Amino acid sequence: MDTRLLFASSRKKSRVALWIRVSALILGVGSLGIVIAKISIPTDPALDQRIDLSIAEAIAPTAPELDLVPQSTNNAPSTKTPSSTASLLNEDPLSDPALTTTLPQTLPTQPTEPAPVATTIKVKSGDSLSTIFSRLGLNYQTVSDVIAVGDQAAPLKNLRPGDQLDVEMTPDNQLLAINYQLAPNKTLSIRRDTNDQFTADKIVLPMETRLATAEGIIDSSLYQSAIESGLSANMVMELADIFGWKINFLTDVQNGDHFRIVYEEKYVNGKRVDTGAVVAAEFVNNGKTYQAVRYTAPNGKTGYYEPNGASLARGFLRYPVAFSRISSKFNMHRMHPLYHKIRAHKGVDFAAPTGTPIHAAGSGKIEFIGWQHGYGKVIKIKHDGGFETVYGHMSRFNNQIKRGSRVDMGETIGYVGMTGAATGPHLHYEFHVNGKYTDPLVAKLPEANPIPSKYRQDFLYQTQATLDLLANDERQASRTAANIVTATAD
Secondary structure (H helix, E strand, O other): OHHHHHHHHHHHHHHHHHHHHHHHHHHHHHHHHHHHHHHHOOOOHHHHHHHHHHHHHHHOOOOOOOOOOOOOOOOOOOOOOHHHHHHHHOOOHHHOHHHOOOOOOOOOOOOOOOOOEEEEEEOOOOOOHHHHHHHOOOOHHHHHHHHOOOHHHHHHHHOOOOOEEEEEEOOOOOEEEEEEEEEOOEEEEEEEOOOOOEEEEEEEOOEEEEEEEEEEEOOOOHHHHHHHOOOOHHHHHHHHHHOOOOOOOOOOOOOOOEEEEEEEEEEEOOEEEEEEEEEEEEEEEOOEEEEEEEEEOOOOOEEEEOOOOOEOOEOOOOOOEOOOEEEEOOEOOOEOOOOOOEOOEOOEEEEOOOOOEEEOOOOEEEEEEEEEOOOEEEEEEEEOOOEEEEEEEEEEEOOOOOOOOEEOOOOEEEEEEOOOOOOOOEEEEEEEEOOEEEOOOOOOOOEOOOOOHHHHHHHHHHHHHHHHHHOOOHHHHHHHHHHOOEEEOO
16 A cells, blocks of 8 residues: 555656756746847846846756645545646647737739730821721720710811820720810810720820020021021911011022011919910011011901001911912913923912911902812802902812801811822912912012001000010010910910
8 A cells, every 4th residue: 555655656756856856947048038139138237137136036956845735634535636737748838828929811913904005196197096096906896985075076077287195095995085185385285084985185284485585687588587686487487477568588588688576485383385376476587677566456357457556467368378488489481390381370389288277368258169170079159349369289178167157367167188189288479469370479469457546545555565575675684584484274
Protein backbone atom coordinates (compact mmCIF):
# COMPACT_ATOMS: atom_id res chain seq x y z
CA MET A 1 0.00 0.00 0.00
CA ASP A 2 2.80 2.44 0.91
CA THR A 3 4.59 1.56 -2.29
CA ARG A 4 1.55 2.53 -4.39
CA LEU A 5 1.22 5.87 -2.60
CA LEU A 6 4.87 6.66 -3.17
CA PHE A 7 4.57 5.79 -6.88
CA ALA A 8 1.49 8.00 -7.27
CA SER A 9 3.22 10.85 -5.49
CA SER A 10 6.24 10.49 -7.79
CA ARG A 11 4.01 10.67 -10.88
CA LYS A 12 2.35 13.81 -9.59
CA LYS A 13 5.71 15.45 -8.96
CA SER A 14 6.83 14.62 -12.48
CA ARG A 15 3.77 16.26 -13.97
CA VAL A 16 4.24 19.34 -11.80
CA ALA A 17 7.88 19.54 -12.86
CA LEU A 18 6.78 19.40 -16.51
CA TRP A 19 4.30 22.22 -15.91
CA ILE A 20 7.02 24.31 -14.25
CA ARG A 21 9.32 23.84 -17.27
CA VAL A 22 6.53 24.84 -19.71
CA SER A 23 5.73 27.90 -17.62
CA ALA A 24 9.39 28.86 -17.51
CA LEU A 25 9.59 28.50 -21.31
CA ILE A 26 6.57 30.77 -21.81
CA LEU A 27 7.99 33.31 -19.38
CA GLY A 28 11.32 33.15 -21.18
CA VAL A 29 9.72 33.86 -24.58
CA GLY A 30 7.80 36.76 -23.07
CA SER A 31 10.94 38.09 -21.47
CA LEU A 32 12.76 37.86 -24.78
CA GLY A 33 9.99 39.98 -26.31
CA ILE A 34 10.45 42.55 -23.56
CA VAL A 35 14.18 42.63 -24.18
CA ILE A 36 13.64 43.12 -27.92
CA ALA A 37 11.17 45.91 -27.24
CA LYS A 38 13.65 47.43 -24.85
CA ILE A 39 16.32 47.47 -27.53
CA SER A 40 14.03 48.82 -30.29
CA ILE A 41 12.45 51.73 -28.44
CA PRO A 42 13.96 54.77 -26.68
CA THR A 43 15.25 53.73 -23.25
CA ASP A 44 14.29 54.96 -19.79
CA PRO A 45 16.79 53.89 -17.05
CA ALA A 46 14.15 53.63 -14.32
CA LEU A 47 11.88 51.64 -16.57
CA ASP A 48 14.76 49.36 -17.59
CA GLN A 49 15.55 48.61 -13.92
CA ARG A 50 11.94 47.65 -13.21
CA ILE A 51 11.86 45.41 -16.29
CA ASP A 52 15.12 43.69 -15.21
CA LEU A 53 13.69 43.00 -11.76
CA SER A 54 10.52 41.57 -13.29
CA ILE A 55 12.55 39.25 -15.54
CA ALA A 56 14.68 38.12 -12.57
CA GLU A 57 11.65 37.32 -10.48
CA ALA A 58 10.02 35.45 -13.35
CA ILE A 59 12.93 33.15 -14.01
CA ALA A 60 14.19 32.71 -10.40
CA PRO A 61 14.05 29.07 -9.18
CA THR A 62 11.36 28.32 -6.63
CA ALA A 63 11.52 25.79 -3.83
CA PRO A 64 9.78 22.60 -4.82
CA GLU A 65 6.77 21.63 -2.81
CA LEU A 66 7.34 18.48 -0.86
CA ASP A 67 3.71 17.61 -0.64
CA LEU A 68 1.66 18.80 -3.58
CA VAL A 69 -1.30 16.68 -2.61
CA PRO A 70 -2.40 17.20 0.99
CA GLN A 71 -3.19 13.98 2.84
CA SER A 72 -6.07 13.68 5.20
CA THR A 73 -5.53 12.15 8.55
CA ASN A 74 -8.09 9.50 7.87
CA ASN A 75 -6.63 8.59 4.45
CA ALA A 76 -9.64 10.11 2.60
CA PRO A 77 -9.20 10.68 -1.12
CA SER A 78 -7.96 14.15 -2.23
CA THR A 79 -10.46 16.77 -3.45
CA LYS A 80 -8.10 17.68 -6.35
CA THR A 81 -8.14 15.05 -9.02
CA PRO A 82 -5.36 14.35 -11.53
CA SER A 83 -7.70 15.49 -14.33
CA SER A 84 -7.77 19.07 -13.04
CA THR A 85 -3.98 19.24 -13.12
CA ALA A 86 -3.90 17.71 -16.58
CA SER A 87 -6.27 20.41 -17.85
CA LEU A 88 -3.71 23.04 -16.87
CA LEU A 89 -0.99 21.20 -18.72
CA ASN A 90 -3.15 20.83 -21.81
CA GLU A 91 -3.91 24.60 -22.16
CA ASP A 92 -2.50 26.09 -25.37
CA PRO A 93 -0.74 29.36 -24.53
CA LEU A 94 -1.22 30.54 -28.12
CA SER A 95 -4.98 30.45 -27.67
CA ASP A 96 -4.75 33.76 -25.86
CA PRO A 97 -6.43 36.40 -28.10
CA ALA A 98 -3.66 38.84 -27.23
CA LEU A 99 -1.15 36.51 -28.89
CA THR A 100 -3.25 35.82 -31.97
CA THR A 101 -2.35 37.61 -35.26
CA THR A 102 -5.11 38.32 -37.79
CA LEU A 103 -3.98 38.52 -41.44
CA PRO A 104 -5.45 41.43 -43.46
CA GLN A 105 -8.16 40.42 -45.89
CA THR A 106 -7.64 41.24 -49.59
CA LEU A 107 -10.71 42.87 -51.09
CA PRO A 108 -11.69 41.64 -54.53
CA THR A 109 -10.73 44.09 -57.30
CA GLN A 110 -13.54 45.81 -59.15
CA PRO A 111 -13.58 45.45 -62.96
CA THR A 112 -12.54 48.70 -64.70
CA GLU A 113 -14.03 50.19 -67.86
CA PRO A 114 -11.65 50.04 -70.84
CA ALA A 115 -10.23 53.43 -71.74
CA PRO A 116 -11.92 55.13 -74.71
CA VAL A 117 -9.98 55.51 -77.95
CA ALA A 118 -9.66 59.18 -78.99
CA THR A 119 -9.20 60.11 -82.66
CA THR A 120 -8.87 63.52 -84.31
CA ILE A 121 -10.21 63.82 -87.86
CA LYS A 122 -9.35 66.61 -90.31
CA VAL A 123 -12.17 67.05 -92.81
CA LYS A 124 -11.00 66.69 -96.41
CA SER A 125 -12.59 67.88 -99.63
CA GLY A 126 -15.59 65.70 -100.45
CA ASP A 127 -15.95 64.41 -96.90
CA SER A 128 -19.29 64.00 -95.14
CA LEU A 129 -20.19 62.60 -91.75
CA SER A 130 -21.10 59.33 -93.44
CA THR A 131 -17.75 58.91 -95.25
CA ILE A 132 -15.80 59.87 -92.12
CA PHE A 133 -17.69 57.35 -89.98
CA SER A 134 -17.15 54.71 -92.64
CA ARG A 135 -13.37 55.22 -92.47
CA LEU A 136 -13.59 54.81 -88.70
CA GLY A 137 -15.45 51.52 -89.08
CA LEU A 138 -18.77 52.92 -87.83
CA ASN A 139 -21.93 51.79 -89.59
CA TYR A 140 -24.61 53.97 -91.16
CA GLN A 141 -26.97 53.34 -88.24
CA THR A 142 -24.56 55.32 -86.05
CA VAL A 143 -24.74 58.22 -88.51
CA SER A 144 -28.54 58.11 -88.35
CA ASP A 145 -28.51 57.99 -84.56
CA VAL A 146 -26.27 61.06 -84.37
CA ILE A 147 -28.29 63.09 -86.90
CA ALA A 148 -31.51 62.05 -85.11
CA VAL A 149 -30.42 64.20 -82.16
CA GLY A 150 -32.17 67.08 -83.96
CA ASP A 151 -31.39 70.63 -85.03
CA GLN A 152 -28.36 70.85 -82.78
CA ALA A 153 -26.64 68.22 -84.94
CA ALA A 154 -27.37 70.16 -88.16
CA PRO A 155 -23.82 71.65 -88.41
CA LEU A 156 -22.49 68.11 -88.93
CA LYS A 157 -24.39 68.01 -92.25
CA ASN A 158 -22.30 70.89 -93.62
CA LEU A 159 -18.71 69.97 -92.83
CA ARG A 160 -16.05 72.00 -94.61
CA PRO A 161 -12.49 71.09 -95.59
CA GLY A 162 -10.15 71.90 -92.74
CA ASP A 163 -12.78 71.41 -90.01
CA GLN A 164 -11.78 69.20 -87.09
CA LEU A 165 -13.75 66.41 -85.41
CA ASP A 166 -12.66 64.87 -82.10
CA VAL A 167 -14.12 61.36 -81.84
CA GLU A 168 -14.16 58.97 -78.86
CA MET A 169 -14.88 55.25 -79.34
CA THR A 170 -14.76 52.07 -77.27
CA PRO A 171 -12.04 49.50 -78.08
CA ASP A 172 -14.74 47.40 -79.78
CA ASN A 173 -15.59 50.32 -82.13
CA GLN A 174 -18.72 51.79 -80.58
CA LEU A 175 -19.12 55.59 -80.81
CA LEU A 176 -19.05 57.30 -77.42
CA ALA A 177 -18.77 60.99 -78.34
CA ILE A 178 -18.07 63.43 -81.15
CA ASN A 179 -16.98 67.04 -80.63
CA TYR A 180 -17.13 69.64 -83.41
CA GLN A 181 -15.77 73.16 -82.97
CA LEU A 182 -18.31 75.67 -84.27
CA ALA A 183 -16.27 78.74 -83.32
CA PRO A 184 -13.10 79.41 -81.32
CA ASN A 185 -15.19 79.43 -78.12
CA LYS A 186 -18.11 77.19 -79.16
CA THR A 187 -18.13 73.40 -79.40
CA LEU A 188 -20.94 71.03 -80.35
CA SER A 189 -20.65 67.94 -78.14
CA ILE A 190 -22.73 64.82 -78.89
CA ARG A 191 -22.39 61.97 -76.36
CA ARG A 192 -23.88 58.57 -75.71
CA ASP A 193 -25.73 58.62 -72.35
CA THR A 194 -26.38 55.85 -69.82
CA ASN A 195 -29.55 54.90 -71.73
CA ASP A 196 -27.47 54.24 -74.86
CA GLN A 197 -28.98 57.34 -76.53
CA PHE A 198 -27.11 60.28 -78.07
CA THR A 199 -27.65 63.75 -76.60
CA ALA A 200 -26.29 67.08 -77.86
CA ASP A 201 -24.92 70.01 -75.93
CA LYS A 202 -23.38 73.29 -77.05
CA ILE A 203 -20.43 74.33 -74.91
CA VAL A 204 -19.80 78.09 -74.93
CA LEU A 205 -16.73 79.54 -73.20
CA PRO A 206 -16.33 83.26 -72.34
CA MET A 207 -14.30 85.10 -74.95
CA GLU A 208 -12.14 88.09 -74.13
CA THR A 209 -11.49 90.82 -76.70
CA ARG A 210 -8.28 92.85 -76.65
CA LEU A 211 -6.89 95.43 -79.04
CA ALA A 212 -3.57 95.01 -80.81
CA THR A 213 -1.66 96.99 -83.44
CA ALA A 214 0.31 96.02 -86.53
CA GLU A 215 2.16 97.97 -89.18
CA GLY A 216 4.30 97.38 -92.21
CA ILE A 217 5.97 98.87 -95.26
CA ILE A 218 5.09 97.46 -98.66
CA ASP A 219 8.07 96.11 -100.56
CA SER A 220 6.33 93.65 -102.88
CA SER A 221 2.56 93.56 -102.35
CA LEU A 222 0.04 94.56 -99.69
CA TYR A 223 -0.89 90.94 -99.12
CA GLN A 224 2.66 89.72 -98.55
CA SER A 225 3.66 92.67 -96.38
CA ALA A 226 0.54 92.34 -94.23
CA ILE A 227 1.06 88.60 -93.73
CA GLU A 228 4.66 89.26 -92.68
CA SER A 229 3.31 91.74 -90.12
CA GLY A 230 1.24 89.00 -88.50
CA LEU A 231 -2.14 89.78 -90.08
CA SER A 232 -4.47 87.08 -91.34
CA ALA A 233 -5.62 86.84 -94.94
CA ASN A 234 -9.12 87.91 -93.88
CA MET A 235 -7.76 91.03 -92.22
CA VAL A 236 -5.84 91.94 -95.36
CA MET A 237 -9.10 91.74 -97.30
CA GLU A 238 -10.89 93.78 -94.65
CA LEU A 239 -8.21 96.46 -94.93
CA ALA A 240 -8.64 96.47 -98.71
CA ASP A 241 -12.43 96.73 -98.30
CA ILE A 242 -12.15 99.68 -95.89
CA PHE A 243 -10.12 101.79 -98.32
CA GLY A 244 -11.35 100.05 -101.46
CA TRP A 245 -13.21 103.08 -102.74
CA LYS A 246 -10.30 105.44 -102.03
CA ILE A 247 -7.38 103.29 -103.22
CA ASN A 248 -7.24 100.75 -106.02
CA PHE A 249 -5.07 98.13 -104.36
CA LEU A 250 -4.46 96.35 -107.67
CA THR A 251 -3.03 99.33 -109.52
CA ASP A 252 -2.28 102.19 -107.09
CA VAL A 253 -0.20 100.48 -104.39
CA GLN A 254 3.57 100.86 -104.71
CA ASN A 255 6.70 99.96 -102.79
CA GLY A 256 7.28 102.25 -99.84
CA ASP A 257 3.59 102.65 -99.02
CA HIS A 258 2.92 102.26 -95.31
CA PHE A 259 0.01 100.86 -93.31
CA ARG A 260 -0.87 100.68 -89.62
CA ILE A 261 -3.98 99.10 -88.10
CA VAL A 262 -5.62 98.58 -84.73
CA TYR A 263 -7.56 95.32 -84.58
CA GLU A 264 -9.29 92.94 -82.20
CA GLU A 265 -7.76 89.75 -80.84
CA LYS A 266 -9.96 87.05 -79.31
CA TYR A 267 -8.83 85.09 -76.23
CA VAL A 268 -10.31 82.03 -74.55
CA ASN A 269 -8.87 80.99 -71.16
CA GLY A 270 -5.98 83.38 -71.72
CA LYS A 271 -5.06 81.85 -75.10
CA ARG A 272 -5.27 83.79 -78.36
CA VAL A 273 -7.68 81.90 -80.61
CA ASP A 274 -8.76 84.32 -83.33
CA THR A 275 -8.72 87.85 -84.68
CA GLY A 276 -11.72 90.12 -84.88
CA ALA A 277 -12.58 93.30 -86.72
CA VAL A 278 -10.27 96.13 -87.71
CA VAL A 279 -11.25 99.06 -85.45
CA ALA A 280 -8.94 101.69 -86.95
CA ALA A 281 -6.58 101.85 -89.92
CA GLU A 282 -4.18 104.15 -91.68
CA PHE A 283 -2.74 103.77 -95.17
CA VAL A 284 -0.15 106.06 -96.72
CA ASN A 285 -0.31 105.76 -100.50
CA ASN A 286 2.13 107.73 -102.64
CA GLY A 287 2.56 110.23 -99.80
CA LYS A 288 -1.17 110.72 -99.15
CA THR A 289 -2.58 109.56 -95.81
CA TYR A 290 -5.95 107.89 -95.48
CA GLN A 291 -7.48 107.06 -92.09
CA ALA A 292 -10.52 105.06 -91.05
CA VAL A 293 -12.22 104.27 -87.76
CA ARG A 294 -14.97 101.77 -86.97
CA TYR A 295 -18.11 103.14 -85.31
CA THR A 296 -21.35 101.53 -84.12
CA ALA A 297 -24.19 104.04 -83.85
CA PRO A 298 -26.85 103.87 -81.10
CA ASN A 299 -29.21 102.39 -83.69
CA GLY A 300 -26.86 99.38 -84.06
CA LYS A 301 -25.50 100.25 -87.50
CA THR A 302 -21.75 99.73 -87.88
CA GLY A 303 -19.51 101.24 -90.53
CA TYR A 304 -16.11 102.76 -91.27
CA TYR A 305 -15.67 106.52 -91.33
CA GLU A 306 -12.97 109.08 -91.75
CA PRO A 307 -12.00 110.90 -88.52
CA ASN A 308 -14.22 113.83 -89.57
CA GLY A 309 -17.28 111.57 -89.81
CA ALA A 310 -17.38 111.15 -93.61
CA SER A 311 -18.37 107.61 -94.60
CA LEU A 312 -15.90 105.37 -96.40
CA ALA A 313 -18.63 102.95 -97.37
CA ARG A 314 -20.40 102.53 -100.65
CA GLY A 315 -23.49 100.57 -101.51
CA PHE A 316 -21.26 97.65 -102.56
CA LEU A 317 -18.19 95.76 -101.46
CA ARG A 318 -15.27 96.17 -103.79
CA TYR A 319 -14.19 92.55 -103.21
CA PRO A 320 -16.88 89.96 -102.35
CA VAL A 321 -14.39 87.22 -101.41
CA ALA A 322 -11.08 86.90 -99.57
CA PHE A 323 -8.82 86.14 -102.54
CA SER A 324 -5.12 85.41 -102.94
CA ARG A 325 -4.77 86.95 -106.41
CA ILE A 326 -6.64 88.16 -109.47
CA SER A 327 -6.38 85.25 -111.89
CA SER A 328 -8.17 87.00 -114.75
CA LYS A 329 -9.21 90.63 -115.16
CA PHE A 330 -12.12 92.23 -116.98
CA ASN A 331 -11.27 92.00 -120.68
CA MET A 332 -13.65 92.08 -123.63
CA HIS A 333 -10.99 90.49 -125.91
CA ARG A 334 -9.51 87.73 -123.73
CA MET A 335 -8.24 84.42 -125.07
CA HIS A 336 -10.33 81.79 -123.26
CA PRO A 337 -8.05 79.30 -121.41
CA LEU A 338 -10.31 76.30 -122.19
CA TYR A 339 -11.72 77.06 -125.64
CA HIS A 340 -8.57 78.81 -126.96
CA LYS A 341 -10.68 81.42 -128.70
CA ILE A 342 -11.07 85.14 -128.29
CA ARG A 343 -14.03 85.42 -125.94
CA ALA A 344 -14.98 88.38 -123.82
CA HIS A 345 -14.31 88.01 -120.10
CA LYS A 346 -17.10 90.12 -118.65
CA GLY A 347 -16.03 89.96 -115.03
CA VAL A 348 -13.10 89.46 -112.68
CA ASP A 349 -11.79 86.10 -111.44
CA PHE A 350 -10.69 86.04 -107.79
CA ALA A 351 -8.54 82.96 -107.09
CA ALA A 352 -9.26 81.43 -103.68
CA PRO A 353 -9.27 77.97 -102.06
CA THR A 354 -12.34 75.78 -102.46
CA GLY A 355 -14.81 76.45 -99.66
CA THR A 356 -13.86 80.13 -99.12
CA PRO A 357 -17.05 82.07 -98.21
CA ILE A 358 -18.52 84.36 -100.90
CA HIS A 359 -20.37 87.47 -99.73
CA ALA A 360 -23.15 89.48 -101.33
CA ALA A 361 -21.50 92.62 -102.70
CA GLY A 362 -24.59 94.65 -101.79
CA SER A 363 -28.07 94.34 -100.37
CA GLY A 364 -30.62 92.96 -102.80
CA LYS A 365 -32.88 90.11 -103.91
CA ILE A 366 -31.82 86.68 -105.21
CA GLU A 367 -32.91 86.69 -108.86
CA PHE A 368 -31.41 83.32 -109.84
CA ILE A 369 -29.79 80.45 -107.95
CA GLY A 370 -28.87 77.23 -109.70
CA TRP A 371 -26.80 75.84 -112.57
CA GLN A 372 -25.95 77.56 -115.85
CA HIS A 373 -23.65 76.24 -118.55
CA GLY A 374 -20.19 77.80 -118.25
CA TYR A 375 -20.98 79.45 -114.90
CA GLY A 376 -21.63 76.16 -113.12
CA LYS A 377 -23.36 76.86 -109.81
CA VAL A 378 -24.23 80.55 -110.00
CA ILE A 379 -26.18 83.23 -108.11
CA LYS A 380 -27.51 86.50 -109.55
CA ILE A 381 -28.55 89.33 -107.21
CA LYS A 382 -30.64 92.32 -108.25
CA HIS A 383 -29.91 95.54 -106.36
CA ASP A 384 -31.63 98.92 -106.19
CA GLY A 385 -30.54 101.62 -108.63
CA GLY A 386 -30.22 99.39 -111.71
CA PHE A 387 -27.31 97.30 -110.41
CA GLU A 388 -26.88 93.52 -110.69
CA THR A 389 -24.08 91.21 -109.51
CA VAL A 390 -23.22 87.65 -110.63
CA TYR A 391 -21.23 84.99 -108.72
CA GLY A 392 -20.11 81.92 -110.70
CA HIS A 393 -18.29 78.56 -110.30
CA MET A 394 -19.48 78.05 -106.70
CA SER A 395 -18.91 74.71 -104.99
CA ARG A 396 -22.18 75.04 -103.06
CA PHE A 397 -24.78 77.57 -101.97
CA ASN A 398 -25.79 78.81 -98.57
CA ASN A 399 -28.69 76.44 -97.87
CA GLN A 400 -30.60 79.22 -96.11
CA ILE A 401 -31.24 81.20 -99.28
CA LYS A 402 -33.37 80.55 -102.35
CA ARG A 403 -34.79 82.42 -105.31
CA GLY A 404 -36.57 85.53 -104.03
CA SER A 405 -34.65 85.70 -100.75
CA ARG A 406 -33.45 89.10 -99.52
CA VAL A 407 -29.75 89.34 -98.61
CA ASP A 408 -27.69 92.03 -96.92
CA MET A 409 -24.34 93.38 -98.03
CA GLY A 410 -21.62 91.07 -96.70
CA GLU A 411 -23.95 88.11 -96.10
CA THR A 412 -22.50 84.72 -97.07
CA ILE A 413 -24.34 83.38 -100.12
CA GLY A 414 -22.09 80.47 -101.12
CA TYR A 415 -18.57 79.06 -101.31
CA VAL A 416 -15.74 79.13 -103.84
CA GLY A 417 -15.46 76.16 -106.21
CA MET A 418 -14.67 75.29 -109.81
CA THR A 419 -17.99 74.11 -111.22
CA GLY A 420 -18.76 74.81 -114.87
CA ALA A 421 -16.02 75.91 -117.28
CA ALA A 422 -13.22 76.51 -114.78
CA THR A 423 -9.57 75.45 -114.66
CA GLY A 424 -9.18 75.95 -110.90
CA PRO A 425 -11.08 77.16 -107.82
CA HIS A 426 -12.04 80.82 -108.08
CA LEU A 427 -14.98 83.23 -107.99
CA HIS A 428 -16.11 84.69 -111.31
CA TYR A 429 -17.65 88.06 -110.33
CA GLU A 430 -19.63 90.34 -112.66
CA PHE A 431 -20.99 93.83 -112.07
CA HIS A 432 -23.80 95.11 -114.30
CA VAL A 433 -24.98 98.74 -114.40
CA ASN A 434 -28.34 99.17 -116.13
CA GLY A 435 -27.74 95.92 -118.02
CA LYS A 436 -24.24 96.85 -119.14
CA TYR A 437 -21.18 94.80 -118.17
CA THR A 438 -18.82 96.97 -116.12
CA ASP A 439 -15.38 96.35 -114.63
CA PRO A 440 -16.16 95.87 -110.91
CA LEU A 441 -12.69 97.10 -109.94
CA VAL A 442 -13.15 100.60 -111.38
CA ALA A 443 -16.93 101.13 -111.23
CA LYS A 444 -17.80 104.50 -109.68
CA LEU A 445 -20.50 104.53 -107.06
CA PRO A 446 -21.95 107.32 -104.92
CA GLU A 447 -20.66 107.67 -101.38
CA ALA A 448 -22.78 106.72 -98.39
CA ASN A 449 -24.14 109.35 -96.01
CA PRO A 450 -21.83 110.76 -93.29
CA ILE A 451 -22.44 110.44 -89.54
CA PRO A 452 -25.82 111.99 -88.68
CA SER A 453 -25.45 115.19 -86.65
CA LYS A 454 -27.35 113.66 -83.70
CA TYR A 455 -24.66 110.98 -83.38
CA ARG A 456 -21.62 113.17 -83.92
CA GLN A 457 -20.69 113.69 -80.26
CA ASP A 458 -21.07 109.97 -79.58
CA PHE A 459 -18.92 109.21 -82.63
CA LEU A 460 -16.11 111.51 -81.44
CA TYR A 461 -16.22 110.06 -77.92
CA GLN A 462 -16.14 106.42 -79.06
CA THR A 463 -13.42 106.77 -81.67
CA GLN A 464 -10.90 109.04 -79.92
CA ALA A 465 -9.23 106.23 -77.94
CA THR A 466 -8.57 104.05 -80.97
CA LEU A 467 -7.37 107.00 -83.02
CA ASP A 468 -4.89 107.79 -80.22
CA LEU A 469 -3.68 104.20 -80.33
CA LEU A 470 -3.46 104.38 -84.11
CA ALA A 471 -1.29 107.48 -83.79
CA ASN A 472 0.88 105.59 -81.27
CA ASP A 473 0.37 108.31 -78.66
CA GLU A 474 2.23 106.88 -75.65
CA ARG A 475 0.41 109.21 -73.25
CA GLN A 476 -2.88 107.65 -74.25
CA ALA A 477 -1.75 104.04 -74.62
CA SER A 478 -2.24 102.98 -71.00
CA ARG A 479 -5.66 104.66 -70.77
CA THR A 480 -6.70 103.07 -74.04
CA ALA A 481 -5.56 99.62 -73.00
CA ALA A 482 -7.57 99.92 -69.79
CA ASN A 483 -10.75 100.61 -71.73
CA ILE A 484 -10.52 98.12 -74.58
CA VAL A 485 -10.63 94.73 -72.84
CA THR A 486 -14.08 93.22 -72.88
CA ALA A 487 -15.43 89.74 -72.23
CA THR A 488 -18.34 88.02 -73.91
CA ALA A 489 -19.73 84.52 -74.23
CA ASP A 490 -20.65 85.05 -77.89
